[in-house]
Amino acid sequence: MEENLLPQETSDNDRIIQVNIEEQMKTAYIDYSMSVIVGRALPDVRDGFKPVHRRVLFAMNELGNNSNKPYKKSARIVGEVMGKYHPHGDSAIYDTLVRMAQEWSLRYTLVDGQGNFGNQDGDDAAAMRYTEARLQKLAESMLQDIEKETVDFQPNFDDSLEEPSVLPTRIPQLLVNGSSGIAVGMATNMMPHNLSEVVDGCIAYIDNRDITIDDLMQYVKAPDFPTGGIIFGMEGIKQGFHTGRGRVVLRGKCTVETKNSGREQIIINEVPYQVNRDALTNRIGQLVNDKVIEGIAHVNNESNMREGTRIVVTLKREAVSQVVINQLFKYTELQTSYGINNVAIVKGRPRILNLKDLISEFIEFRMEVVIRRAKYELRKARERAHILQGYLIALDHLDEVISLIRNSSTPEAAKDGLINAGWGIDEIQAKAILELRLQRLTGMERDKIKEEFDQLMILINRLEELLGNEGLRYDLIKTELLEVKEKFGDKRKTEIQYMADEMSIEDLIEQEDVVITISHLGYIKRTSATEYRQQRRGGRGAIGSKTRQEDFVEHLFVASTHDTMMFFTEKGRCYWLKVYEIPEGEKQAKGRAIQNLIQLPQDDKVRTIIDVKKLSDKEFVESHYIILCTKKGIIKKTLLEEFSRPRANGVNAITIVEGDELLEAKMTDGNSEIMLAIKSGRAIRFPEEKVRATGRGAIGVTGIELEEEKDEVIGMICVNREDTTKTVLVVSEKGFGKRTPVDEYRITNRGGKGVKTINVTEKTGQLVGIMDVQEKEDLIITCKSGITLRTAVSSIKESGRATQGVTLIKLDNSDEIAAISKIEEKEEVEEETAEMAEGDETATGEENAGPDAAGDTTDTTEEPTENN
Numbered sequence: 001m002e003e004n005l006l007p008q009e010t011s012d013n014d015r016i017i018q019v020n021i022e023e024q025m026k027t028a029y030i031d032y033s034m035s036v037i038v039g040r041a042l043p044d045v046r047d048g049f050k051p052v053h054r055r056v057l058f059a060m061n062e063l064g065n066n067s068n069k070p071y072k073k074s075a076r077i078v079g080e081v082m083g084k085y086h087p088h089g090d091s092a093i094y095d096t097l098v099r100m101a102q103e104w105s106l107r108y109t110l111v112d113g114q115g116n117f118g119n120q121d122g123d124d125a126a127a128m129r130y131t132e133a134r135l136q137k138l139a140e141s142m143l144q145d146i147e148k149e150t151v152d153f154q155p156n157f158d159d160s161l162e163e164p165s166v167l168p169t170r171i172p173q174l175l176v177n178g179s180s181g182i183a184v185g186m187a188t189n190m191m192p193h194n195l196s197e198v199v200d201g202c203i204a205y206i207d208n209r210d211i212t213i214d215d216l217m218q219y220v221k222a223p224d225f226p227t228g229g230i231i232f233g234m235e236g237i238k239q240g241f242h243t244g245r246g247r248v249v250l251r252g253k254c255t256v257e258t259k260n261s262g263r264e265q266i267i268i269n270e271v272p273y274q275v276n277r278d279a280l281t282n283r284i285g286q287l288v289n290d291k292v293i294e295g296i297a298h299v300n301n302e303s304n305m306r307e308g309t310r311i312v313v314t315l316k317r318e319a320v321s322q323v324v325i326n327q328l329f330k331y332t333e334l335q336t337s338y339g340i341n342n343v344a345i346v347k348g349r350p351r352i353l354n355l356k357d358l359i360s361e362f363i364e365f366r367m368e369v370v371i372r373r374a375k376y377e378l379r380k381a382r383e384r385a386h387i388l389q390g391y392l393i394a395l396d397h398l399d400e401v402i403s404l405i406r407n408s409s410t411p412e413a414a415k416d417g418l419i420n421a422g423w424g425i426d427e428i429q430a431k432a433i434l435e436l437r438l439q440r441l442t443g444m445e446r447d448k449i450k451e452e453f454d455q456l457m458i459l460i461n462r463l464e465e466l467l468g469n470e471g472l473r474y475d476l477i478k479t480e481l482l483e484v485k486e487k488f489g490d491k492r493k494t495e496i497q498y499m500a501d502e503m504s505i506e507d508l509i510e511q512e513d514v515v516i517t518i519s520h521l522g523y524i525k526r527t528s529a530t531e532y533r534q535q536r537r538g539g540r541g542a543i544g545s546k547t548r549q550e551d552f553v554e555h556l557f558v559a560s561t562h563d564t565m566m567f568f569t570e571k572g573r574c575y576w577l578k579v580y581e582i583p584e585g586e587k588q589a590k591g592r593a594i595q596n597l598i599q600l601p602q603d604d605k606v607r608t609i610i611d612v613k614k615l616s617d618k619e620f621v622e623s624h625y626i627i628l629c630t631k632k633g634i635i636k637k638t639l640l641e642e643f644s645r646p647r648a649n650g651v652n653a654i655t656i657v658e659g660d661e662l663l664e665a666k667m668t669d670g671n672s673e674i675m676l677a678i679k680s681g682r683a684i685r686f687p688e689e690k691v692r693a694t695g696r697g698a699i700g701v702t703g704i705e706l707e708e709e710k711d712e713v714i715g716m717i718c719v720n721r722e723d724t725t726k727t728v729l730v731v732s733e734k735g736f737g738k739r740t741p742v743d744e745y746r747i748t749n750r751g752g753k754g755v756k757t758i759n760v761t762e763k764t765g766q767l768v769g770i771m772d773v774q775e776k777e778d779l780i781i782t783c784k785s786g787i788t789l790r791t792a793v794s795s796i797k798e799s800g801r802a803t804q805g806v807t808l809i810k811l812d813n814s815d816e817i818a819a820i821s822k823i824e825e826k827e828e829v830e831e832e833t834a835e836m837a838e839g840d841e842t843a844t845g846e847e848n849a850g851p852d853a854a855g856d857t858t859d860t861t862e863e864p865t866e867n868n
Contacts, residue, residue: 033184037350041183043190045344045353046365047142047167048174050181052096054167055085057110060135061143071114071132078128085156085163090128097133098125105274106177107192107226108488110139120227120271121278121303138488142169148376150369168369170480171488172198172362174344175220186350188343191223191240191248196489198359199481205359206474213242213356220355223248225494227309228270232335233499240340241355250494252334256321259314263297264321266328268311272336277303281311283332293327295319366477371467378463381456388453390429391436395446397423401433509580511562515780516582518555518594522605525591526582529558556782556821559611566610566643567598568628570661572654575600576646579611599649608665615644625668625693628653629676629703631712632660635750636700637691640667655699664716672718675745676704677730677757677770680711684754685745688718702751715770726772727798729779730758731808733765733816738805739773739798756802764804769820781809782819793822 043050049057059081065072078093086093099105101113104120115131118124125131135143150168155161178192201219205211222237231237232249240246253270271277281301287293298314315324329335342353346361353361394401404421408414411434418430425433439445466472514526559565559579567575575598583592594606614620624640636654643651656662668688677683684704691701704713719726719742728745731737738758745755758767773779775794782788789809799805809817 037183037186038345038348041181042186042188042343042345042350043174043179043181044166045174045346045351045358045361047169048172048177048179048344049167050179052086052088052092053100053110055163056081056093056096056100057135057139057143057167058146058164059085060111060133061140061146065134067112067135067137067140069134071112071134074113074115074128074131074133077133084161087157094125094128097128098131100139101133104227107224107493108138108171108176108195110136110142110177112136119305120276120309121301122276138171141171141484141488142167142173144168144170145369145373148373150372150376166365168373170366170484171195172202172359174362175358178223179344183350186343187341189339189341190344191338191340192225193220193222194224194490194492196485197221197224197492199485199489201355202359202363202481203478205356205363206478209360211356213354216355216359217241221492222496223494224492225250225273227273227275228493228495229253229272230495230497232497234496235499236340240342244340244342244352244354244357246340248338248340250336250338251329251497253495254325254328254334256325263317264315264319266313266315266321266325268309268313268334270309271311272333273338275333275336277301277309277311280333284313284328287331292331293324295324363477366480367473370473370476374463374466378460378467381460381463385453385456385460387429387432388449388456390425390432391440391449392453393423393425393429394418394433394436395441395449397421398441405434509561511560513558514561514579514584515556515558516565516579516609517591517782518606518609519591522594522600523591524582524594524597525585525589526561526579527585527587527589555606555609556780556788556819557609557611558821560613562613564612564615564646566612566626566665567594567606568608568610568653568662568665569600569604569650570607570656571601571604572628572652572656572662573604573650574643574653575650576615607662610665610667612640612667615646623669625670625688626653627666627668627672627674627688627691627716627718628662628700629664629713629716630654630656630660630700631663632657633676633678633702633704633706633713634660634700635674635676635691635703635716636698637688637693638696638698639693642696652696655697657699663713666716666718668718669720671722672720673742673747674703675717675719675728675742675770675772676713676754677715677767678704678706678711678713678754679766679768680708681756681758681760681767682754683728683730683745683757683770684750684752685742685747686750686752687721687747690750705751705753707753714767717770717772719772725774727774728757729769729771729773729793729796729820730767730805731769731771731781731817731820732758732760732805733768734763735781735807735809735811735817736764736805737796737808738803739793739796740801741798742772744801759802759804761804765816768817771820771822773822777822779808780821781817782821783809783811783815784818785812785815787815 039051041050047054056077060077063072063077063080065077074094074097077097078090081093082088082090097111098113098117101109101111101117103109111133112135113131113133116126117131145168146164152165153162154165156163174190175193175198176195178190180189181187197220201216204216204219217238220241222231222234230251230253232251236247236249238246240248250272252268252272252275255267255269257265257267259265271280278301281299284293284296284299288296288299295316296313296319297316300312302310302312304310313324313328315321342358343350344353344358345351346353400421401418404417405414408417414434415427415430418425418433419427440449466476513529515529516524516526518524561580563579565577565579565582567577569575577598581597585591594600595602600606610626621641621644622639626638626640626643628636628638634657638653643653653665654662670688672688673685674688674691675683675685682704691703694700706712717728727739727741729737729739736758740757745757748754757770758764760766773793777793778790779793779796780788780790791808796806796808811817
């Protein structure tokens with residue numbers, strides 16, 4: 001057989017590994033993605049830095065390039081970073097260094113730059129060989145304790161050195177300076193915030209780990225940009241705080257100035273964050289040329305390093321400045337929006353974070369740093385204490401130690417001799433003793449060793465206590481945060497402007513007590529309660545409101561600016577108005593016609609008002625009632641819930657029969673006793689349960705029987721039966737009044753005649769008012785002439801039902817009391833003491849109250865003329 005001499009074909013298939021290209025691409029791309037995400041583009045939630053920032057600051061610290069040392073060339077710093085830690089090119093490192101030194105780029109700069117580091121007009125920094133830099137004190141706080149094993153170190157790119165995986169920052173850097181970066185498949189855009197606000201938020205979280213995001217927003221109000229500006233609207237920011245994704249609308253800050261020629265100029269003093277001033281100026285000029293914006297004659301960027309931002313927009317003579325400003329907001333970067341996208345690396349994984357997450361992660365990291373630092377300091381303190389203890393043992397046996405060392409042939413023999421001498425010295429202590437300098441053997445040095453040992457034992461005990469008590473660790477974190485705030489905190493640069501449709505105006509209204517006055521002809525105003533000064537009982541009073549001759553103050557009461565006022569009219573209608581919506585006026589001012597504030601018909605007028613603090617509280621309105629009474633003695637009870645939906649044109653509260661009109665409205669909790677008083681001097685008291693609740697359209701039931709046709713109800717009070725501090729105050733039209741305990745009025749059925757409440761005579765005049773009062777309250781009496789008097793309820797002494805009472809205010813012959821009101825005495829009011837003669841003219845508010853007339857201030861001794 002012929003032999004086949006052709007060489008055998010060999011195959012390399014055994015060296016080729018078959019792989020699925022789809023799987024290989026997927027794996028390789030995921031590896032690349034994670035490298036970019038974790039190692040380049042996204043910040044770590046703990047210290048808020050990307051690797052390049054962390055490496056620049058760490059390298060500067062290792063170079064000794066601190067804030068109290070001379071500047072070093074930027075090229076030197078860049079070379080150090082690139083050669084040891086960050087092998088990605090010098091331009092990337094220098095750009096990072098420059099940005100950390102620009103006060104318009106970072107809210108709190110981390111690098112102190114010397115030289116040309118660029119400007120807001122888009123000019124680049126000088127080359128790195130020309131500029132110099134060193135660390136800011138703030139950055140040093142981020143590197144503090146790094147040598148105390150507070151953070152993990154990892155090998156650098158060539159395994160020749162180690163670099164920190166995170167900085168042990170004391171500053172919540174991620175919230176304070178923000179961050180932005182584009183990774184693979186994800187990006188981050190975090191806004192800067194005010195350091196003082198963030199620290200306050202962190203402390204609030206430490207005090208209450210269950211705090212809500214809305215509560216945290218009381219401290220961290222909104223982003224705070226290094227270039228200032230005005231945040232326009234909070235809804236997007238609130239969404240960002242709650243979800244980690246939102247939107248910030250930022251406007252530049254403008255003022256309008258008038259030139260000597262009469263032309264107006266718009267001066268732009270602050271531009272939005274990261275807006276190029278030259279580009280903005282050019283954009284405005286382009287829009288003017290294209291006739292998109294009318295009314296601008298000239299625009300110029302006059303900004304400089306010394307005076308800061310100043311862009312001058314000169315207007316044409318016919319232009320309206322506010323219209324032009326609105327056009328600039330619409331068409332230029334003078335109004336810019338930023339997307340909030342809070343993505344950061346948390347425990348090696350990218351995660352979207354809300355405000356509470358950012359704060360809690362930082363506090364958790366600080367807790368870890370504090371624990372690791374304490375363990376390191378404890379270990380070092382114990383090691384040092386151990387050596388000092390060996391020194392003290394050696395000093396106690398000094399002669400023997402010296403003799404042993406002198407007789408030893410080698411250091412090793414001396415060391416073994418010390419260990420085996422029976423004094424309890426170990427190898428570490430023996431070695432330290434052999435290295436001890438002779439000068440430490442003096443008496444003074446021995447005292448220093450003993451003092452150092454005692455101090456170390458105190459430190460060791462404190463560190464052990466710190467490690468064993470979480471509360472102490474949180475207190476330490478708070479203390480260090482407050483130190484940071486004290487050292488680096490400042491005021492907000494960016495203002496916050498709420499949009500009309502996203503906030504309640506109450507947020508801008510200061511909550512305070514005000515006096516509401518309504519005149520007989522329907523003029524209303526509110527005045528600060530402090531304008532009504534207190535006078536002694538029996539004084540002449542002060543002018544409280546300037547009214548027309550035939551007008552007088554009919555209603556006067558006190559309410560908070562945040563309350564809701566419910567106005568009830570003579571015809572039984574109910575209207576609503578917020579107290580802050582009532583026009584403010586001085587004490588002597590006339591006020592504003594109430595028809596201009598509520599849709600009140602011309603033939604109707606406000607008769608009574610109720611002050612409600614919680615109209616939007618469902619539980620409150622379902623547990624309270626409105627009690628209504630008319631002049632003819634009809635009474636009605638309706639659930640407050642039926643009045644909890646305000647309508648512009650009002651609602652029907654009670655059906656009024658012909659010849660009658662609504663007199664009073666009171667709010668109760670269903671546990672009160674009702675008292676009605678009539679002109680002739682009688683009053684009735686009966687439980688609230690005697691009146692069942694009905695709907696708004698009902699007529700009501702009889703409350704008190706009127707014997708004479710001309711007689712009518714003058715007032716109603718509702719006293720909670722559990723309240724024993726109240727007394728019944730009645731006032732007659734000639735200025736007499738008195739207080740009587742509630743129990744002197746016996747309880748009867750609804751619809752009876754009642755009992756005598758004041759002895760009505762020609763001198764006292766008919767009964768005009770009844771009120772439930774406490775001694776801590778003040779009484780404000782208003783006359784038809786416009787005079788008011790404020791006096792303490794406690795100055796009116798208690799007396800029996802059927803007595804005449806005492807003089808509350810001296811009236812001219814033609815004057816009468818129009819209204820009485822009470823106010824709780826919350827501020828100290830100086831009582832007037834000077835006397836006033838009886839024949840003096842009406843007081844103007846500066847004159848003082850005089851003593852009571854002899855016959856006017858004593859109670860009469862007449863006995864009741866009717867059965868009890």
